[in-house]
Every structure is written in structure tokens, then in C-alpha cells.
Amino acid sequence: MTRFVALLRGIAPSNPNMTNDKLRGVFVRLGFEQVGSVLASGNIVFQSDEDDVPALEQRIQQALSEQLGIAGGTIIRSLPELRALLDSDPFPGLTHGRGSYLTATFLKEGASGTSSLPEDPDPRTTVVGYDAQARVFLAVIDNSEPGKTPDFMVWLDKTHGKDITTRTWLTVQRIVKKLEA
Structure with missing residues (x-):
């Protein structure tokens, strides 16, 4: 099981x-x-x-x-x-907050598009990378300016459509804790 x-x-x-x-x-x-x-x-x-x-x-x-x-x-x-993703510590030393919103965008297995990153990401986004094993884009987003969606999130939607979903890093940590309980 x-x-x-x-x-x-x-x-x-x-x-x-x-x-x-x-x-x-x-x-x-x-x-x-x-x-x-x-x-x-x-x-x-x-x-x-x-x-x-x-x-x-x-x-x-x-x-x-x-x-x-x-x-x-x-x-x-x-x-x-997910355990391997957490153990890889993709956000070393960073804390989730308004100016450093840690995100994980999961791609459906076999999703169309590419795992390569956009050439000119939004200045409010730091793309940490793509974890191929977990099929997830990892990024730090500055959400301190309300009402504005960073270009990186727009790129993800345009590239992968409905074959993605984003969770905060805190949520990913909570999910793993629940799975291990």
C-alpha cells in the first residue's frame, strides 16, 4: 500500500x-x-x-x-x-512570508509543455528550479504588492494550462506530516 x-x-x-x-x-x-x-x-x-x-x-x-x-x-x-522533495531542502535558509512566498507548482504526470524555465522571469519572482522527480517548479514570490500576479505564474498557466496546481511550501510540509502520521 x-x-x-x-x-x-x-x-x-x-x-x-x-x-x-x-x-x-x-x-x-x-x-x-x-x-x-x-x-x-x-x-x-x-x-x-x-x-x-x-x-x-x-x-x-x-x-x-x-x-x-x-x-x-x-x-x-x-x-x-514528497519526502524526497522536502529532504532536498530547495529553500535553504528562507522563511515563508509576504515578501518571500515559497511556492511549489506541481505538474500533472505527462503534462504538455516544458520543464525549462522562462527566459525573463518577473522581477518579483526568484525561480529556484524544477525538481524532475516530483515534477514541480519551485519559486520564491514577492507578494507584498496586492492584486498583481507575477509573470512567472502567468507563464506557468499559459505553458501548462489546467495540468498544474500550486501549493505553498508550508502546505507541502503539512501534507507530508499528515502522510507520515
């Missing part, structure tokens, strides 16, 4: 069909074990003996769409992938 997290795209906790209890219910009905949630933003941990990640993503997304009308995307990572 492998421990996984499903990173769900487009979850709005204020939507009555997107509450953690309803999201967990979909996973339980699919037969997964040790189902739990991390925060209220579409991070569902579970255990499965299936290891075909694209098939899991498709199966979960179809169930979310049919049972709750959620059309967003589903991106899955295993505990070993």
Missing part, C-alpha cells in the same frame, strides 16, 4: 459541494483507505494498493465530477516523492 496525496485544482471551500467531508466521501466510496484532508483547499491524503498514477488521477477526477460536479484537475503525488 502506498500513501498518496491528491492535490485538487479549483477547490473553493465556500462551495457546499467542495467541503472536506464531501471530498473525503468521494475517496472513501472509491475504496481508498486512511482518507484524510489537509487544510480546506483540496489536499486529500489516502492509501491505495494501485500505483498507476495517471489512472488514479483519471478515476478520482471522474468521481469528483460525477458525484460533486467538480471539474477542476487532480494531481497525485506519493509520500516517497
Whole structure:
């Protein structure tokens, strides 16, 4: 059995069909074990003996769409992938805050586009790099100016479309803690 997290795209906790209890219910009905949630933003941990990640993503997304009308995307990572990412310490000495917003943008397995970085990133963004094993772009974003989306985030959306989802580094750490519990 492998421990996984499903990173769900487009979850709005204020939507009555997107509450953690309803999201967990979909996973339980699919037969997964040790189902739990991390925060209220579409991070569902579970255990499965299936290891075909694209098939899991498709199966979960179809169930979310049919049972709750959620059309967003589903991106899955295993505990070993996320543990290795944390252990690599991609943000050494940095602290998550308004001016140093540590982000991890996960790409769906087989996502279209490229893992190469944009040539001229936004001055408010420091691209740390791309971790091929976890299929994730890592960046430090200055979010001290409200209402402005850095060009790097726009580039990610244009390049990879709905095959991505972004989490803060703090959320990734919380997910791993929950997976290891």
C-alpha cells in the first residue's frame, strides 16, 4: 500500500459541494483507505494498493465530477516523492512570508509543455528550479504588492494550462506530516 496525496485544482471551500467531508466521501466510496484532508483547499491524503498514477488521477477526477460536479484537475503525488522533495531542502535558509512566498507548482504526470524555465522571469519572482522527480517548479514570490500576479505564474498557466496546481511550501510540509502520521 502506498500513501498518496491528491492535490485538487479549483477547490473553493465556500462551495457546499467542495467541503472536506464531501471530498473525503468521494475517496472513501472509491475504496481508498486512511482518507484524510489537509487544510480546506483540496489536499486529500489516502492509501491505495494501485500505483498507476495517471489512472488514479483519471478515476478520482471522474468521481469528483460525477458525484460533486467538480471539474477542476487532480494531481497525485506519493509520500516517497514528497519526502524526497522536502529532504532536498530547495529553500535553504528562507522563511515563508509576504515578501518571500515559497511556492511549489506541481505538474500533472505527462503534462504538455516544458520543464525549462522562462527566459525573463518577473522581477518579483526568484525561480529556484524544477525538481524532475516530483515534477514541480519551485519559486520564491514577492507578494507584498496586492492584486498583481507575477509573470512567472502567468507563464506557468499559459505553458501548462489546467495540468498544474500550486501549493505553498508550508502546505507541502503539512501534507507530508499528515502522510507520515
